[in-house]
Amino acid sequence: MSSPLTILITGANRGIGFGLVTLYLARPSTTVIATVRDPTSPSSKALQSLPRSPASRLIVINLDLASTESVNVGIQSLTVKLNxxxxxxxxxxxxxxxxxxxxxxxxxxxxxxxxxxxxxxxLELYKGVLPLLLKSKAQPKFIYMSSAGGSLTSMNTMVPLAAYGASKALGNFLFKWLALEQEGEEKVVVWCQHPGMVATDMGKAGFELLAKQGIDLSAHIISVEQSTNGIKNVIKNASLESTNGKFLGPDGGELPW
Structure with missing residues (x-):
């Protein structure tokens, strides 16, 4: 029997986010809080049609990471409006x-x-949800969805993703730092998660760009289902001892910073 779980997933109306919402709604006794920039968009409304296991429910809220105010208002709505x-x-x-x-x-x-x-x-999201995570009756977990594109060791200039890669490299630093600077007895497991080379709309555009340059990654591309199932398994097995401050792939293996 599954224990009750409350999970918040940002960017939930497409790609990996949509896949994660689908997976967790299929888990019994799970409250999935899906954040989207526009709850009225067709992709956001599509979340409502996803099948749910017994005692599981979906809550869709507006939250835009580009706006600190939007992040704060979205998180505040959880306690003030949604109990x-x-x-x-x-x-x-x-x-x-x-x-x-x-x-x-x-x-x-x-x-x-x-x-x-x-x-x-x-980072602003982490600040906002931390008090709620520390009230979890289980081991709380925060996952920063990173990318191998943010790895300095694996840097490849064949793909013109300098701004994206730099932002993810910074994110990796911030969340490893947050994982390691925690004090006190109650801690959150914090880690950076590479989803894999996933066949999302954004991923496909990158793969096509590489193919035009003669780089074929087709043997390494995985589906959204493969990626999200892997991530869900990493989350299930994550602990302070084995996972905190790490940079992991969808199979749970460590990646180079």
Whole structure:
């Protein structure tokens, strides 16, 4: 029998986020809080049609990582309007991706947009949900959805993702730091999670770009289902001793920073 679980997933109306919501709604006794930038969009409304296991429920709230005010209002609505006073798991999945020109051609504004959402937005989310995570009756967990594109060791300039990669590298640093600087007896398991090379809409665009340059990654591409099942398993087995402050792939293996 599944124990009750309350999980918040940002960027829930597409790709990996949608897949994670689908998986967790299929788990009995689970409250899934799905955050989206526009609850009225067709992709957000599609969340309501997902099947649910007994005693599981879906709550959709507005939250935009590009706005600190939106993050704060969204988190406050959990306690003030929805009577949710504790969270067991938070997956900071929302983010933006895209190609950028060579760094010498980029403006600071070109880079800042990615950093504000992919790094600082998730940091503000962590600050907002931390009090709720610390009220969990289980071991609370916070997952920063990172990317191998943010790995300095694996850096490859063949793909023009400098702004995206820089934002994820910064996010990796921030969340490893947050994982390690925790004090006191009550701690949250915090780690950076690479979802794999996933066949989402954003992922496919990147793979097509590489293919035009003669780089075929088809043997390494995984489906949304494969990615989210792997991530769910990593979350289930995560602990302070084995997972805190790590950078992990969907199979649970450690990745180079």
């Amino acid at each position: 949710i006073h504790a969270l067991d798991v938070v997956i900071a999945n929302a983010g933006i991706a895209g190609t950028t020109p060579p760094l010498l051609s980029c403006t600071t504004a070109d880079l800042q947009m990615y950093i504000d959402v992919n790094a600082f937005g998730s």
